[in-house]
Amino acid sequence: MHILIIGAAGMIGRKLSRALAAAGTVNGRPIRRMTLADIIVPEALDFGGDIETVATDLSRPGAASALIASRPDLIFHFAAIVSGEAEADFEKGYSVNLDGTRALFEAIRLAGLERPYTPRVVFTSSIVVFGEPLPPVISDTHCVTPLTSYGTQKAICELLLADYSRRGIFDGIGIRLPTISIRPGKPNKAASGFFSSILREPLIGEEAVLPVSENVRHWFASPRAAKGFLLHAAEIDTGSLGQLRTITMPGLSATVGDQIEALRRVAGDAATQLIRREPNETIANIISGWPQGFDARRAEALGFRAETSFEEIIRVHIEDELESRLPERA
Amino acid sequence: MHILIIGAAGMIGRKLSRALAAAGTVNGRPIRRMTLADIIVPEALDFGGDIETVATDLSRPGAASALIASRPDLIFHFAAIVSGEAEADFEKGYSVNLDGTRALFEAIRLAGLERPYTPRVVFTSSIVVFGEPLPPVISDTHCVTPLTSYGTQKAICELLLADYSRRGIFDGIGIRLPTISIRPGKPNKAASGFFSSILREPLIGEEAVLPVSENVRHWFASPRAAKGFLLHAAEIDTGSLGQLRTITMPGLSATVGDQIEALRRVAGDAATQLIRREPNETIANIISGWPQGFDARRAEALGFRAETSFEEIIRVHIEDELESRLPERA
Numbered sequence: 161m162h163i164l165i166i167g168a169a170g171m172i173g174r175k176l177s178r179a180l181a182a183a184g185t186v187n188g189r190p191i192r193r194m195t196l197a198d199i200i201v202p203e204a205l206d207f208g209g210d211i212e213t214v215a216t217d218l219s220r221p222g223a224a225s226a227l228i229a230s231r232p233d234l235i236f237h238f239a240a241i242v243s244g245e246a247e248a249d250f251e252k253g254y255s256v257n258l259d260g261t262r263a264l265f266e267a268i269r270l271a272g273l274e275r276p277y278t279p280r281v282v283f284t285s286s287i288v289v290f291g292e293p294l295p296p297v298i299s300d301t302h303c304v305t306p307l308t309s310y311g312t313q314k315a316i317c318e319l320l321l322a323d324y325s326r327r328g329i330f331d332g333i334g335i336r337l338p339t340i341s342i343r344p345g346k347p348n349k350a351a352s353g354f355f356s357s358i359l360r361e362p363l364i365g366e367e368a369v370l371p372v373s374e375n376v377r378h379w380f381a382s383p384r385a386a387k388g389f390l391l392h393a394a395e396i397d398t399g400s401l402g403q404l405r406t407i408t409m410p411g412l413s414a415t416v417g418d419q420i421e422a423l424r425r426v427a428g429d430a431a432t433q434l435i436r437r438e439p440n441e442t443i444a445n446i447i448s449g450w451p452q453g454f455d456a457r458r459a460e461a462l463g464f465r466a467e468t469s470f471e472e473i474i475r476v477h478i479e480d481e482l483e484s485r486l487p488e489r490a
Numbered sequence: 491m492h493i494l495i496i497g498a499a500g501m502i503g504r505k506l507s508r509a510l511a512a513a514g515t516v517n518g519r520p521i522r523r524m525t526l527a528d529i530i531v532p533e534a535l536d537f538g539g540d541i542e543t544v545a546t547d548l549s550r551p552g553a554a555s556a557l558i559a560s561r562p563d564l565i566f567h568f569a570a571i572v573s574g575e576a577e578a579d580f581e582k583g584y585s586v587n588l589d590g591t592r593a594l595f596e597a598i599r600l601a602g603l604e605r606p607y608t609p610r611v612v613f614t615s616s617i618v619v620f621g622e623p624l625p626p627v628i629s630d631t632h633c634v635t636p637l638t639s640y641g642t643q644k645a646i647c648e649l650l651l652a653d654y655s656r657r658g659i660f661d662g663i664g665i666r667l668p669t670i671s672i673r674p675g676k677p678n679k680a681a682s683g684f685f686s687s688i689l690r691e692p693l694i695g696e697e698a699v700l701p702v703s704e705n706v707r708h709w710f711a712s713p714r715a716a717k718g719f720l721l722h723a724a725e726i727d728t729g730s731l732g733q734l735r736t737i738t739m740p741g742l743s744a745t746v747g748d749q750i751e752a753l754r755r756v757a758g759d760a761a762t763q764l765i766r767r768e769p770n771e772t773i774a775n776i777i778s779g780w781p782q783g784f785d786a787r788r789a790e791a792l793g794f795r796a797e798t799s800f801e802e803i804i805r806v807h808i809e810d811e812l813e814s815r816l817p818e819r820a
Contacts, residue, residue, distance in 0.1 A: 250599075250657070269580075292733040293631060301623060303631045305652065305733045312653040316646050322635065323642040327580070403622040403635045 161186060162193040164232035166218065166264070167239035169198035171343060172284075175387045176236065181207040186234060187395045197227060198239060218260030224267035231277055234394055235330075237264060238284035242350045243446075246310035257313035265320055269329045281321070281332040282393045285406055287379055289315040289336065290451045299455040300408055307449040322405040325398075333393045334406030335459075338381040338466070341419070342477040351446040355380065358416070359423050359474060362431040363482065371440035374417035377452040381411040381466040382476045389464055396462055404458075410466040412473065413453035422470035426478075427486070491516060492523040494562035496548065496594070497569035499528035501673060502614075505717045506566065511537040516564060517725045527557060528569060548590030554597035561607055564724055565660075567594060568614040572680045573640035573776075580639060587643035595650055599659045611651070611662040612723045615736055617709055619645040619666065620781045629785040630738055637779040652735040655728075663723045664736030665789075668711040668796070671749075672807040681776040685710065688746070689753050689804060692761040693812065701770035704747035707782040711741040711796040712806045719794055726792055734788075740796040742803065743783035752800035756808075757816070 163180060167173045177196055184191055193210040196202040201215040216223045218239060239260065240246075246253030261283070271277045290298050291307035306312045318334050325332040342363075343356040354371055355378065361368035381389075389409050401407070424432045456464075467473045478486060493510060497503045507526055514521055523540040526532040531545045546553045548569060569590065570576075576583030591613070601607045620628050621637035636642045648664050655662040672693075673686040684701055685708065691698035711719075719739050731737070754762045786794075797803045808816060 301633045303633055303734075304649075306649070307656070307733055309653055309657070312649050315649050319634075319636070319642050319645050319649075323639055326637070327639070403637055404633075 161189045161191055161233040162195070162230065163191055164195045164197065164227060164235045165202075166197045166227070166235070166237045168196035168202040168213075169200050170238070171345060171383060172238060172340070172386050172390070173198065173202065173236075175383055176390050177202070178205055179387055179391060181205050181211075183391075184208065186391075193230075193232075195227070195230070195232060217256075218263055219255045224260075224263035225270065227264070228267040228271050231271060232279060234280045234282070235264075235268075236282045236390060236394070237261065240284075240314075241310070243286075243288060243308055243310035244351050246313065247308055250309060253309050253313060257310065258316055261317045262320060265324050265329070269324065272329060278328065279330050280394060280398075281325075281330045282390060283317060283321050283332060283334045283406075284390070285314045285318050285334045285336045286311065287336050287338060287408060287451050287454070289318065291449050294449070294451055297453045297455050298408070298451050300404055300458050308446075318406040322403055325405050326403060331398055332405050333396070333398055333401065335389050335393050335464075336406060336408040337386055337389070338379045338409055338411030340383055340386055341380045341473060342481075343383065344477070344481040351443050352378075354443070355416075355419070358435050359419060360477070362423060362434040363427055363474070363478065365434070367434045367436055369438045370416065370435050371438055371443040372416065372447055373439075373444070374420065375415055376444075376447055377413060377415045378447070379411045379413055379451060379454055380470070380473065381409065382473045384476050384480055385409075385411075385466040389466075392462075392464055400462070407459045407462065407464070408454050408456055410456035410459050410464055411454065412467055412470065414470050419470050422474055426471055426474045491519045491521055491563040492525070492560065493521055494525045494527065494557060494565045495532075496527045496557070496565070496567045498526035498532040498543075499530050500568070501675060501713060502568060502670070502716050502720070503528065503566075504533065505713055506720050507532070508535055509717055509721060511535050511541075513721075514538065516721075525557070525560070525562060547586075548593055549585045554590075554593035555600065557594070558597040558601050561601060562609060564610045564612070565594075565598075566612045566720060566724070567591065570644075571640070573616075573618065573638055574681050576640035576643065577638055583639050583643060587640065588646055591647045592650060595654050595659070599654065602659060608658065609660050610724060610728075611655075611660045612720060613647060613651050613662060613664045613736075614720070615644045615648050615664045615666045616641065617666050617668060617738060617781050617784070619648065621779050624779070624781055627783045627785050628738070628781050630734055630788050638776075648736040652733055655735050656733060661728055662735050663726070663728055663731065665719050665723050665794075666736060666738040667716055667719070668709045668739055668741030670713055670716055671710045671803060672811075673713065674807070674811040681773050682708075684773070685746075685749070688765050689749060690807070692753060692764040693757055693804070693808065695764070697764045697766055699768045700746065700765050701768060701773040702746065702777055703769075703774070704750065705745055706774075706777055707743060707745045708777070709741045709743055709781060709784055710800070710803065711739065712803045714806050714810055715739075715741075715796040719796075722792075722794055730792075737789045737792065737794070738784050738786055740786035740789050740794055741784065742797055742800065744800050749800050752804055756801055756804045
């Protein structure tokens, strides 16, 4: 089979690409070819089959149909402008997050008009499609009322994914990712960045800034869990999804205080003392409109799995990103 | 003030235009100018101020900005391809119902970049944005999972309306209309046509076809109520809407059997005997995915009002469309 990953240069994209290359199969079918696409040229990787890397911008005319010309059987799409940038730049956010995704869907539809073509499409949405009202626990049948342009764009793409799938244009599945923590590497422009940095930086002996109160509660999964969601979404039978083609992924509902306490248990007081409180009203306001917890039974029944404690999330980070080296205890 | 009505040649558009011309004011502000636009030239009407009629297609490049160039203060937008046609013609449905609406919203945004401009935008959505799961009574916080491309297009426009309003680009309000019964005039391509024709035709002594069972339950309001919703939406304070910018309008939950019984009480057995049962599986299947009833307390608290019995709906039709002439009793 031929797999196309759009957004392959990002953190999740790289992890997913490596996992697929290592597995060599999806649902028992051998992977013969992988196309890794992103706005910048993604890194190549060791892989027994054909591999190609492409720099492309889905929102440019012709870009989507060029990607689809080789008719990949499985398409992962998570290229997006992040929330902060989509809020700051209205036109860019709609162009990339909405028009780019729609161009991809249209390219698949037009390819299918020539001769039959119905790939599996795995689309990543986000829990920030929810916004108002915000019950403490949100189910898959709760209304989608995003409080950001990013959330709006993701919500619109969920609707398109469902309609294109209903019409048999492709076999789509959307997964609403929890906030990913601990993101490795450098901070990006997302307002959620501190949810990772207050753990990531202290684990390597560096200072981190906490811009909100320890009472802030949110919904989390590790990068390893996110990679697992994507792999599972590529393999499951979509027949039972009905019109609810997008599913909120399981995660862990935790407060910032829970995060810090888990850090203390894993890495000691020396680590938690590296967290500097620096309240930021702008970030606090954005975060206040974010959900705190979900009823993810539907996803769990479909076999999606996430961590169940923040200590586990921290240990996953130490294994996957720090070569299993625990920091020195204080 | 200057009012723009897009979709002015349609049934609701004509009623609304005449009502506005007769009232002469909105929220106490005199109407100085009215622009009536549609895909065909709308009828002009008697009006003390300036009036212009325009044939335009919002989905054509430049059409929306041409309409917005004169900076109307209040914009009603309900031009759309109906559900059956949007399902049959994928491209036309998305082009008119999604791209046309988005072009209008973008034209307003771009006009506002030149100098401040924040019109009130009243958008008509539909209860067919709901589809799965379908509880017997649906609230404004229930998930939107349309089972048609038309419903998908309306749901997407609701999301855009909310985001553009949140960003202060315009002051939007969306109203989800119940199925309108009794629609005057000739049937259109909507699958819901029989909900009107089984009453309308017998009231003038003509035969009508009933393609579904009498047990089918649905949600209704009269054209007069719909006109009232639009006028009220133009006048209310939108400050309390928050991010839930689109509101399900009040209506009457009734079965086809209730409709027929009301017809019998108003017009006698001679009328009901003109209804010919002719089951149509295609229509029955479409209708089976439609909602049956709503919790419209939010709309009622905002002052929106509909009929409370089908006899009332039939009497409204006789007053407004048949010059108050009751049919001869059998």
